[in-house]
Amino acid sequence: MTYTFQLDKDFVELHVLLKLLALAPSGGAAKAMIAAGDVSVDGVVETRKGCKIRGNQVVKVADDEIRVVG
16 A cells, blocks of 8 residues: 655654554554564665655665655
């Protein structure tokens, strides 16, 4: 599934984004997914939980894709 996420500030932390879109049931689960290497940002595996996601970036989790709009 493809999601579009509209930023209301400069950035959103990666684990918060996953939780907000219900791709992870909790912040802790989102952090575990990231640490396990299950999330990529702009085609590169991202393991930093607090990675700042800004406009025009694409986050992928399994078959789900999030397009972040700034």
